[in-house]
Amino acid sequence: MAYAGSTVHIACAFSIVELLAVLYRSHLRYPGNDPLAKGRDYLVLSKGHGVMAQYACMREKGWIGDKEIQGYFSDGSHLKGLSDSRNPGLEVTSGSLGHGFSVGVGLALGAKLNATDQKIYALVGDGEINEGPIWEGALFAAHHELNNLMIIVDENGYQAMGSTQEVLKLGSIQSKFESFGFKAMTVDGHDQAAIDDAIGELWSMASGAPRALIAKTVKGKGVAFMEHNNAWHYTRLDADTYRRALSAITGKA
Amino acid sequence: MRARLSATLVSIARADPKVLLLTGDHGYALFDEFRRECPAQYINAGVAEQNMVGVAAGLARSGFRPFVYGLSAFIPVRVLEQIKIDVAHDNLPVILLGDGAGFVYSYLGTSHQSTEDIACARVVPNLSVYSPADRFEAAACMQMAFESKTPVYLRIGKSDRGDVHEAVPQEKVGRLLPARTGTCAEIVFIATGALVRTAIDIAARSYPDAAVWSAPFIKPIDGEQVISICRPHRVVVVLEEHSVFGGLGSVVAEITSESSPVKVLRVGVRDRFSQCCGSYEYLLREHGLDAAAIEQRVRAYLSAN
Numbered sequence: 001m002a003y004a005g006s007t008v009h010i011a012c013a014f015s016i017v018e019l020l021a022v023l024y025r026s027h028l029r030y031p032g033n034d035p036l037a038k039g040r041d042y043l044v045l046s047k048g049h050g051v052m053a054q055y056a057c058m059r060e061k062g063w064i065g066d067k068e069i070q071g072y073f074s075d076g077s078h079l080k081g082l083s084d085s086r087n088p089g090l091e092v093t094s095g096s097l098g099h100g101f102s103v104g105v106g107l108a109l110g111a112k113l114n115a116t117d118q119k120i121y122a123l124v125g126d127g128e129i130n131e132g133p134i135w136e137g138a139l140f141a142a143h144h145e146l147n148n149l150m151i152i153v154d155e156n157g158y159q160a161m162g163s164t165q166e167v168l169k170l171g172s173i174q175s176k177f178e179s180f181g182f183k184a185m186t187v188d189g190h191d192q193a194a195i196d197d198a199i200g201e202l203w204s205m206a207s208g209a210p211r212a213l214i215a216k217t218v219k220g221k222g223v224a225f226m227e228h229n230n231a232w233h234y235t236r237l238d239a240d241t242y243r244r245a246l247s248a249i250t251g252k253a
Numbered sequence: 254m255r256a257r258l259s260a261t262l263v264s265i266a267r268a269d270p271k272v273l274l275l276t277g278d279h280g281y282a283l284f285d286e287f288r289r290e291c292p293a294q295y296i297n298a299g300v301a302e303q304n305m306v307g308v309a310a311g312l313a314r315s316g317f318r319p320f321v322y323g324l325s326a327f328i329p330v331r332v333l334e335q336i337k338i339d340v341a342h343d344n345l346p347v348i349l350l351g352d353g354a355g356f357v358y359s360y361l362g363t364s365h366q367s368t369e370d371i372a373c374a375r376v377v378p379n380l381s382v383y384s385p386a387d388r389f390e391a392a393a394c395m396q397m398a399f400e401s402k403t404p405v406y407l408r409i410g411k412s413d414r415g416d417v418h419e420a421v422p423q424e425k426v427g428r429l430l431p432a433r434t435g436t437c438a439e440i441v442f443i444a445t446g447a448l449v450r451t452a453i454d455i456a457a458r459s460y461p462d463a464a465v466w467s468a469p470f471i472k473p474i475d476g477e478q479v480i481s482i483c484r485p486h487r488v489v490v491v492l493e494e495h496s497v498f499g500g501l502g503s504v505v506a507e508i509t510s511e512s513s514p515v516k517v518l519r520v521g522v523r524d525r526f527s528q529c530c531g532s533y534e535y536l537l538r539e540h541g542l543d544a545a546a547i548e549q550r551v552r553a554y555l556s557a558n
Contacts, residue, residue: 085342085343086343091314092339093338093339093342093343094338096334096338098303099307099334099335099338099339100307101307102303102304102306102307102308102310102311102335102339103307103308103310103311103314103339104311105304105307105308105311106307106308106309106310106311106312106313106314106315107311107312107314107315108311109308109311109312109315110311110312110314110315110316110317111315113312113315113317114315114316132303133301133303133304133307133335136299136301136303136304136305137301137304137307137308139299139301140298140299140301140304140308143299
């Protein structure tokens with residue numbers, strides 16, 4: 001996809017691959033494997049820039065096919081560079097940051113009022129939490145005791161124009177969410193077993209509080225020349241970098 | 254008008270437990286009855302309008318029917334992007350109630366005055382824009398917005414200028430409503446919101462044979478009807494407590510210019526912020542929107558055209 005596309009948010013997708021893999025494999029419930037099933041759990045990709053990783057998961061689920069993947073960014077493609085809710089499997093239209101989380105808060109409140117056991121996961125970027133509505137939503141979620149809501153922060157340490165340290169210091173994201181009344185944990189966002197355990201442990205806490213999982217990740221994870229190199233926030237692969245990236249991921253020359 | 258809005262909302266909410274009212278810490282007395290009658294359906298989302306609209310979108314996705322209330326300067330203008338992306342993009346049935354539109358907050362200044370809202374809202378796909386003139390139109394707009402099951406921005410302006418109809422109009426969405434009948438071929442008035450009353454007063458005083466039409470629906474609007482209202486007249490005067498850019502005057506000019514050109518005088522706020530504060534009537538005078546100033550403009554326009 002990142003080879004087919006003209007310019008793509010490739011590193012933003014690579015930092016959340018393991019998070020999505022664990023969520024889809026072990027936590028998200030889709031009755032009948034239907035992405036539109038009533039009563040499904042919701043995965044709200046608030047950082048729409050990571051959508052390529054979600055397309056890969058949707059292909060694994062059988063919701064989209066190779067043809068659509070190969071047609072990424074071609075004229076008439078439904079799979080856009082940012083999440084579009086009109087594709088079954090994508091719950092929100094995101095890319096303008098700080099939107100999806102609030103919609104997730106509304107879904108969580110709706111599930112509570114409807115007395116369902118649905119779980120709502122909202123995946124946000126660390127750059128994204130610069131946005132004010134994230135903190136409006138955090139206050140609201142804690143006030144309404146939305147303990148069916150988990151915000152997952154992809155803390156890869158970078159945003160579009162630089163490191164979070166350079167742009168707007170975030171300090172401890174975990175303690176920020178704790179001070180807003182969340183039950184929070186920090187985990188290695190590339191260790192699938194640790195992610196799985198942390199999600200399980202957060203849900204197992206007997207509390208009315210919403211949950212926050214801070215995932216320490218590496219932007220561009222898996223491809224050495226992309227890791228910690230913010231040029232790959234929004235860059236396409238050419239023939240050479242595609243070959244090198246593929247070899248780094250598959251281990252084949 | 255406000256009592257009627259409140260009563261209509263209460264009756265809609267009592268009939269459907271999926272109705273929720275979200276407010277951005279505004280509403281004071283307007284929602285006393287709602288809170289008494291439907292306490293479980295009332296959510297004060299705090300001074301956090303952006304989150305409130307996103308939450309409403311999530312609730313609509315979960316099968317609820319949210320009404321989102323705020324001052325018109327904030328709902329829809331401050332949260333236009335949330336309305337566009339989170340609500341309108343997927344045609345979710347969220348009703349946005351924007352109160353105090355125009356110069357209602359005449360003493361408070363620019364932050365609370367709202368003369369850009371129609372222009373902002375009407376360019377968002379899927380989003381309808383309603384603008385009632387009296388309690389009867391308000392009740393009809395509220396009911397029709399709910400029944401449409403689509404995103405609607407309902408603009409609530411100055412609400413104590415008296416009735417322009419005698420009963421709740423039985424018409425379809427998009428129709429303009431006669432507020433005063435007349436046969437004058439020289440001039441016809443089309444107005445929305447609080448200025449419908451002004452148009453009626455001006456016509457009664459100076460153009461006794463002129464008709465006045467109220468436009469409670471800015472979008473969608475029945476284009477054929479607009480043309481049939483305008484065509485027989487030499488001059489059409491459109492009045493609104495809103496910018497002359499992008500409001501009802503623009504709507505009428507856009508529609509008529511394509512297939513039935515006619516002289517349209519757009520009376521509204523002429524691309525300026527209020528300079529001073531004072532009573533509502535004072536603010537109208539400052540902007541040249543009091544009946545005397547409008548009459549003078551109309552007379553000058555008629556003699557020049």
